[in-house]
Amino acid sequence: MTKFKVGMIGLGTVGTGVFKTLRAFSDIEIVKIAVKNKEKKRDIENFDTSLITTNPYEVVDDPEIDILVEVIGGINPAWDYISKAIESGKHIVTANKELLAKKGKELFELAEKHNKVVLYEAAIAGGIPLIMPIKTIMAGNKISKIRAILNGTTNYILTKMDTDGASYEEILSEAQELGYAETDPTGDVEGYDAAYKITTLSTIAFGKRVKLENVYREGITKVRPEDMIKANELGYKIKLVALGNLDENGNADVRVHPMLVSKKSALAHINYVTNSVSLSGFPMGDIAFSGAGAGEFPTASSVVGDILNIAAELSHSDYILPMMRCAHRENINMIDISQTYNKYYLSLTAPNNIGVIGKIGTICANKHISLSTILQKGVSVDNTADITVITEKCKEADIQSAISELNDCTINSLIRVEL
């Protein structure tokens, strides 16, 4: 039996899961693992420490290794390791969503030049099979819509804010204690992580390259418990949604932001750290996937799946996995957020003058914005009124312009609503 040789860079949570899972596969042999700290205690039974090196280039340059598994994340030094490993003849399996979103083009061009493949099932939605299905069995489709929950940390926080009625800050510290959020939570809570993932996901789904800098991004830090309560009253849940729309002319609208989604939709019921992806296309219609978006073992499932597929094809061909190669030579034309159409949830505090509702209505009407719901609850001791509005579908530029004219009101929240 041919033994395929795997080298790993990184032996953290995901790396450990990969190591343990690969033990069941006798045709795959892990021959070298680069780590930062050689002395760190590993949660692996009968671990052969002679596999370990602190010099990643011992893995990168080893001519015996067929497949390099990169599970350290970030751009530097991961890009240097991966690019050199491709040049020295290795196929790549990575979970590095940031690298894919920022250096995807160079990465796949380099791989193609050297007739190597780069697989990354684990980078998007962890254990959910997504990249390989889209690129293989769903290849006959024109996908035009993506609705996804791609970040477990923010979905955990929003779910807990909803069920406990607590503030963002309270739930964040709780999530940090439980290990669901990092000490510096910026990458998750400001939507960077989800933006990296939807950049790559929309690129492969739409078949042209989406650039990260054109992906609109807004995090969850400004979502208030009051918004959660109001959303519930109105029949919605608030989720951090990563979405992509492709119009008939091939223009793409790709973004990450909090969104009110109807309680009748499947997405509203994806709770805690679960991830979910719904894809609409022709001829397949609507297909939804859900499962664990992170974690030692679910993520390992995807990394190991990629490794096994490379190994299986390496036994039979020098040009492997034709369907899994990058097919995106062109950049997609992107629609700016200001030109998109949405419904909006708007919470504002207005001076309790006679005619304040009328003024809001008039300003909106002048911007071609129809209102479908207006709620005003009592009047505060300071003689202000809290007003909640849900608009009909209207243009982002128009709602932003209307808000700038509501200058005697305090805008508490503006959150988009799923159409």
Added chain:
Amino acid sequence: MTKFKVGMIGLGTVGTGVFKTLRAFSDIEIVKIAVKNKEKKRDIENFDTSLITTNPYEVVDDPEIDILVEVIGGINPAWDYISKAIESGKHIVTANKELLAKKGKELFELAEKHNKVVLYEAAIAGGIPLIMPIKTIMAGNKISKIRAILNGTTNYILTKMDTDGASYEEILSEAQELGYAETDPTGDVEGYDAAYKITTLSTIAFGKRVKLENVYREGITKVRPEDMIKANELGYKIKLVALGNLDENGNADVRVHPMLVSKKSALAHINYVTNSVSLSGFPMGDIAFSGAGAGEFPTASSVVGDILNIAAELSHSDYILPMMRCAHRENINMIDISQTYNKYYLSLTAPNNIGVIGKIGTICANKHISLSTILQKGVSVDNTADITVITEKCKEADIQSAISELNDCTINSLIRVEL
């Protein structure tokens, strides 16, 4: 550019969807289509009728054809066409769940002998990507549990019975008028269709061959509107569930029957003709898929996906799609339904004697069956009482034995309840 040549047998609903979808792919050419009725009007623009033949062997025997697409269904004559096509050097794409369930072993052995692949994504859950993901990207997993809704007709009927409070017979005729159920609905409503699908699905998920004759099967014809109402009251929906369980010793329990599933589960919310499959395994955890289980275009998506994957690999290798080949040489050891453990929903009509509840309780206790819920509603004019019971987890053989001892009661329904 190499043009891959496809021959089709069948140009009904699915075949038409395949034909239309493949037009977008310039490297695939449909060269011949066998149909029953040459004169039938086809819903295809600018259809080149010279492609059509009424002799399937013109397709089967054509040495130019690389891939045979079989979309007629049934065992005879499909098996003859497919087996001869393999022998004459063709790869096969089929949507034939009955053939896979009944002749899978011979089919895949024949294909392997001739170094050909048989792909069948469309045969199970229509447009949902399932077979290719399980065999490729999920290959690192040990899957131990399947819960699925695999038949759209029965799910439509049960959904409508639930929402309309109507009887099975009423909704069946409505479904027949709408084209959701066939004139002879037996294959769907008695669970044969779902049994074919779960036979193949559990075979590939569990990695050993499941035999159709060992799959327990029960249809939906005995489900009453009263059961729907009671299930709702108790927090459940009734679904025709196809399920598979693999125990620690490698024994499989595979079956299709109506089941009460908690309203809190995702399966309870899969309505009308939608299909859904949840798989649990290690290391991936729980993964759920949902989408259209049938229909011209969703099914075409899967057929076309299979064709594109064969064509892509044919360009580069003589031994294609190693991961998609049959890996099941052994039969799995099956657990008989009588030896499985379930909860049960039992509806019975008892003579309104003093002590009837006590008698039911005693008979159950003697069989080691604990009751978690007992509901008795009023007393009828004929002095009988309708009693609904939900048991704790107990053995199928024991509940059947208890029921045989309840000889002065009329058993209205016995439906298993998801644990």
